[in-house]
Amino acid sequence: MSVPKVSVIIPVYNSEKYLEKCLGSIAAQTFTDFEAIMVDDGSTDGSALVCKNFAENDHRFKYYYKENGGAASARNYGIKQAAGDYIAFIDSDDYIEPDCFKNLTALLDEQSFSIIQGGMKLIRNGKESLLLPGMNNAKLSGDEYKLAVLKRQIPIFLFQSTVSKLYKRELIENSGVCFNEKYSISEDCLFNTELLKSDIDSVCFNETSDYCYIQDNSTLSKSSVSGKKVQNAIEIGTTTAAIRNSLISDLCAQNDSDVIAGFSKAICIIYLSNAHLIETGGFSEKEKAEFYNSYFSVMDYPVLPALSEYEGTDRKIIEASFKKDYKAISRIYALREKKAIIRKLLHRG
Structure with a gap:
């Protein structure tokens, strides 16, 4: 069996309401050389049934169940299962446009990159706004990328987030960086910052915004500060x-x-x-x-x-x-x- 170009990791926890749209948007990709790794982090709603249905009807979708340990734990579990050359992360309450992977992988036939950064659509209470890398489709060396981060030339939300990106699997494996399971907030920010210490070869920026990040009144946290x-x-x-x-x-x-x-x-x-x-x-x-x-x-x-x-x-x-x-x-x-x-x-x- 051939190695897929992209392994898409989807941590799932009680997201039945959004999951069909999320997984459906992955299945509908015009770029087809991927595997979708659905990591059920101990869901107690109908999320498992949705995941299993996709796994039964599309060989690219793989379902895994684990005891609840948080999003960081689910992502780490997914990384261990990944076989693709590149790793992508998608949150189970978001979705992607049909050409998302096609656009992110467009330059990989010409050159290999450590990280490919795309743009994002922020959808807040039904209102859409674009968040772009602001690097004009640039190709940077590892050191140039690190300097761009330090200079805050990349929007902080895009840098900190693990979505709308492709990571070379070898980069993650060789760096030894993983998601810190101690934290339930900002663990993605810490992950990306710790990757800056690793041997990043090159980074490509894609100005297309095909990742749809959903933020509305029902998903915003209203919990007290502990x-x-x-x-x-x-x-x-x-x-x-x-x-x-x-x-x-x-x-x-x-x-x-x-x-x-x-x-x-x-x-x-x-x-x-x-x-x-x-x-x-x-x-x-x-x-x-x-x-x-x-x-x-x-x-x-x-x-x-x-x-x-x-x-x-x-x-x-x-x-x-x-x-x-x-x-x-x-x-x-x-x-x-x-x-x-x-x-x-x-x-x-």
């Missing part, structure tokens, strides 16, 4: 920051102003994201202090090169974070909340 979620976010933020900082040295880019500005912007975003999780999670003052100190102690990176992009309370939060003054951050949030309440009362009046 201490575990905050700690996971802090750990991922500090790890990715350290990797980026190390890359700057490895690429001898310490004097590249665009690289330093991009790195500083990443640090600012981490500060703002962590502060939001901590201050809106209903934690005690002691708990908040412990969270802040857990990353203040290791985050000692410059923010000045990107500070001019921020104003108002965001700028104040970044400045307070850089000074490791968590009490100032709490005061800023308290004042922001008080102003919001006043505005709401005035509006009612």
